[in-house]
Amino acid sequence: MSKIAIYFPGIGYHCDKPLLYYSRSIACELGYKNYRNISYTYNAGNIRGNETKMTEAYEALFLQAETELADIAWSEYDDILFVSKSIGTIIATSYAAKYGLKDARHVLYTPLAQTYLFPPKHAISFIGTADPWSDTDEIIRLSNANHIPLTVYDGCNHSLESKHTLSDIENLKDIMQRTMAYCRSNKT
Numbered sequence: 001m002s003k004i005a006i007y008f009p010g011i012g013y014h015c016d017k018p019l020l021y022y023s024r025s026i027a028c029e030l031g032y033k034n035y036r037n038i039s040y041t042y043n044a045g046n047i048r049g050n051e052t053k054m055t056e057a058y059e060a061l062f063l064q065a066e067t068e069l070a071d072i073a074w075s076e077y078d079d080i081l082f083v084s085k086s087i088g089t090i091i092a093t094s095y096a097a098k099y100g101l102k103d104a105r106h107v108l109y110t111p112l113a114q115t116y117l118f119p120p121k122h123a124i125s126f127i128g129t130a131d132p133w134s135d136t137d138e139i140i141r142l143s144n145a146n147h148i149p150l151t152v153y154d155g156c157n158h159s160l161e162s163k164h165t166l167s168d169i170e171n172l173k174d175i176m177q178r179t180m181a182y183c184r185s186n187k188t
Helices: 018-029 051-069 087-098 113-117 136-145 165-184
Strands: 003-008 034-037 079-085 105-109 122-128 150-153
Touching: 003 018, 003 087, 018 034, 018 079, 018 105, 018 165, 051 087, 079 087, 087 105, 087 113, 105 165, 113 136, 122 136, 122 165, 136 150, 150 165
Parallel strands: 003 034, 003 079, 079 105, 105 122, 122 150
Antiparallel strands: none
8 A cells, every 4th residue: 555644834833843743753654654744934924813814824835835746646645644733734635625635634733723614534633722823612613513533632732732841741642642543544
């Protein structure tokens, strides 16, 4: 079985930060030897709460992701895994929708509400109750409505971290165990 994993970071959360770094290590252990870390830039300042800037950022980053993925022949892969963070969740889900990758599997770390405009068929997601970028109740509602399993971490921010380092390490272990179980499973 041929597998590929694609990593869609957030604007300030690159692919070498814990969630994406460790999920990539897990995926490689599970046979996703082909992978691509998307790298994009957007320097328009703070976009949180500004719908116009958010749309501009999404459009700019989506185009960059399209360029970075243009050489991939998706039909060569039996298992496509998209792992994404923050605005990357919108880019990953909308990319899959645009390119007809309906069987792509998604790991959504701190998804934004706009992610659910392109609800994936196979996904899991993670959010914190102290995430300033997302309304946790709305993400719970949208996940439930789209049958996407969601794990909620009390007191965690947009990086799924709190003010307690050892708790963060325990949460990271839980997140990675759930990510590993999902990657090992058939379509969910």
